[in-house]
Amino acid sequence: MSMLSKVGLPVVLIAVCACAQTAPPLKINFAKDAPLELVSATPGESRTDARGGAMVLDLQTSLTLRNTGARRIRGVTLLVQTQEFTPGGKGSVTVPSLDVGPNETFPFRIDLRLLRPIMPGAGPMAEVTIDGVLFDDLSFYGPNRLNSRRQMTAWELEARRDRKYFKSVLEAKGREGLRQELLDCLARLADHPPLDVHVIRRGRATAMAGSEREVKFAFLRMPDSPIEPVSGLARVAGSEAHSPKVEVVNRSDRPVRYFEIGWIIKDGAGREYMAGSVPASETGLALAPGARGQVSQDASLRFSSRTQPIVIEAMTGFVSQVEFGDGSIWIPSRAALSGGRLHAVLAPSPEEQRLADLYRRKGLSALIEELKRFQ
């Protein structure tokens, strides 16, 4: 037998496997007409590890992006797709509250962990594309597959609302008043109970059928909300809730095409957690003025905090976002959020979180300069 057949064949097979695993791990694919340009992509501590019959791949990449458009960028959402790893599964990384002028650059970090059976694959393991770019005039660029236009617009409106509020505090109460606001914000962040969420679509996870019961939502009323929740319930067993349903009525004089109901759960000790939101269908909703509609979801949600399950005793809902037929967005006012239970339960907004972190790291003067930078 020749040397090739004795030694070469196994070596060739192993080499084929190895080559298959070393396909380009991350592909950055921006459209030519995109207002963003990839300046650099610096790989971090990426590594591959085999665990049992699975391969775990960690991909860390720090991107530097340039605004090649003529308008200031307020937010960017990048879509991450890993077709080989999770057919149908997608991820996104959004950086809101940006203020990037034309030709300016900014960092963007992507840190992924991919898991799949060890087998040869072709092509990149993950592909990164632009889902949306929001500009300072609230115009939008991108395919918007994740409805990032609506979400980034809502965050931008929240950011403007909160900056305006902080400016008003500074004018009315001076630096010390602003400092107190930020200390309050930091305290809410620190006190925000950690919540681990486990979602299983289609059916119940582990709950015993015998212990299941219906729990009705209580609703927090917001005077200026265009949508009013009428009723709602979910089936609850221990720390699991599934199939939540909420019925609403459109109190405004404009058609509504999307809304979200914020969802607060309360445990047996009376502690409340912001669990998430129940969104209306992303497509096909057209709620005329005065009409009733319903949101529901077919999933089981299991909640825990510091590895301890949260036994759900009660649930509260509130309208957190509405999109009208013309694409304009409604968000709760600062006054509606500041009073009562919502202030204690709701986490600070993304912009509050950013500004509080800036204050913590660089002090009050840097924060005031940041507030002045945004007009």
Add this chain to the structure above:
Amino acid sequence: MTHPGEARLALFAGGELGAWERFRISRHVRVCEECSRTVEEYRELREVNLAQAGELPPGLNWNALAAEMRANIRVGLAAGACVGEEPRRYAPRWRGPALALPVLLLIVAGWILQTLPPALRHSTATQALPQHEAVLSVAPDAPDVVLQADSESVGVETAGRGFMVRYPKAQNVLLSVRGETAVRARYVDTETGQVTITHVYAE
């Protein structure tokens, strides 16, 4: 004149040849004085040996003696191998392929196992995510989609495949669920100072 060999003359003297050989050599010995003298010497020697054989102990077991000799010879060979050069072993030509064959079979079997439907190996993949608790109620014929969120990552997993968006340098991670199709994490990146919001979606 051709003389018989020493060995044949010795055997002739002892009467241990066949009839034909004995006749042939007896004819030669009768006419050859030299060979006749040699045969006579062998006969005298034989008489002496027979006289000494009478002095050996009675009932001697020759088979036991032979076995002991063979054992001594083997011990000697083994001792020689310890101090001497290792004898060259016989290496058949098919030894290399025979060793490579199991390795090949292992690789091929592994390859085949990789291509099995992932649902068959769901439990293995779940074990590969040690920081998350395992999901217990998956219908084996329906690939459930599991979305997870914790203080280190948000992730989606289905039938042994999945990915996570991680945030190792995050401060004050806030988690939430958006309906049945997405989980969200919000945090401040400690290096860039940017508030960052990550989602994973299942369709």
